[in-house]
Amino acid sequence: MSSPQEDDQLDPGLDAIMKERRQLINLAYRLLGSLADAEDVVQDTYVRWYAMTPEQRDAIVSPGAWLNKVASRICLDLLGSARVRRENYVGEWIPEPVPDRTEWAAVRPAGTATDPADRITLDESVSMAFLVVLESLTPAERVAFVLHDVFRYPFNDIADIVGRTPAACRQLATSARRRIRDAQAPTRPANRQTDVVRNFKQAWESMDIDALIGFLDPGAVSVADTGGLVEAGARSLEGAEQIASGLVALLHRMPDLTILERMVNGRPGLVIEQDGVIVSVMALEATDDRVTHIWVMRNPEKLRGWRTEPQG
Template identity: 40%
Template sequence: MASDFLTETFEANRALLTGVAYRMLGRFTDAEDVVQDAWLRWSAEDRADVREPRAYLVRVATRLALDRLRQLAARRETYVGPWLPEPVATGAAAADPAGTAPAADVADRAVLADTVSFAVLVVLESLSPAERAVFVLREAFAFPYEEIAAALERSEPAVRQLASRARKHVAERRPRYDTDPVEARAVTERFLTAASGGDLDGLLSLLAPDARLVSDSGGKSKAPLRVIEGGDKVGRFLAAVGTEQLPDMEVRIVETNGAPALLVLSAGTPDLVLQLSLVDGRIACVYLFRNPDKLGGMADSAAHRL
């Protein structure tokens, strides 16, 4: 019975722990490792004095994520090309497109989706580990300052100062992309048609003049190792690669990190993910993911509740 209680309690909080760890680390695979380590601690330690399992588990996962974040810092300094967060399939389970969830739940999901967007995750990379942890726990999950202070082993005034600094930093650096999902889906469909046909004029009509393309391959797949600047250059690059054929290629429009994206599979295996960020209805940034180590979150068609 005790074992059943431990398992049920942990599973009830698994999605929360994964969401916290993913936002802190930017990689779903690392987040899963943190959650597994949290389970090992939860199942092995004496919990006689644990009055609030949810707060306890978040505290453990946060500390584990902070440790891992510091370990990963040196690895990212030697990363080949731009580093981007790992794309994760979200979709219907998170967005509730049928509108069956209560209005308050839909509003909460909108906040969570916003904090898992690439635009926000990229900015979070520039925060200190402590600032990132406070921002995630407070802004994404609305944890009380008292609980965050306990998780970080800091005073509540210090945590409030970290939260204020992190909010200001994110507000100043976060791009103001459009978030209308219907418009984003329509532009993604038009983009797919133009790119797959090598239609340069069609691509240029969708791209903003100052559009950028940021690709993450880690040097393990063919992709630009520098950011491509300017709508014309981005369009020409996409028109050239859009006509390339992979073995048994299949292209799907999916949802990653709360927004439409293109998933390209080669012989059934994820090979590329591409997501567009819009400003005033035109593409301002193209995120292109080709590092095979970062496509594991796309292999399962099930959406993740982050």
């Protein structure tokens, strides 16, 4: 069996190819809203790369561009089938939160330079609110918008991926941009949302319904994704009083829960543990000084990454 060093000598371009992996994960996650699906797409993309002969690979001027194009096409196909799968999904479906053990206190100040590999959790385009709105777009709109507005692809390249003219792709992105603008309410920057979510957390831990109601917008909405695999929480809750009552009732019923301050898709969120095991991940969005949206991931299949210890 050859050693890794020997493999690199046999394929000197391997290192450059594998460095594209994080970029591909970033792209596929934004297009699909599922980290598990994004990883499958990247695996499939590399399989197609190595299915070619060495001569065919050598003929490709920009391997990175080729990999991104193939990954985008696979995502476009998956988005069509994903709609069918989600029609049969038990309860509400929300995007899969990206595993992140970062505490709020460890968050870098706005404007601090970060490694491109950190973009999947720190970039605004991966916030839960943004990903939820992307779910309302058609597959072609989502691909055109994400590739152009997030990753700055030119419309000529997008046209080759989507199979439409550059002008049509421009229209797709414009339509998506309009729908996203209309659907999204102004929100606090992540570094200013910390106080709002911390006040919310403290009121919840104190089981103070009145305080909780005060930290929730009157029209607040809470959505839970259980996948039909855990009890309760499969329906949406609307209104500050209903949400506050439900949260306090949960702690009365399960007093052994621990509420942790963690970053969830680049914004201050909460992670709920029971007996040291993560059972829920909550993404929150705030406008002014109140929480307006809560997305609760309870589906254990979508929490696998959160429950796996990071490799040292």
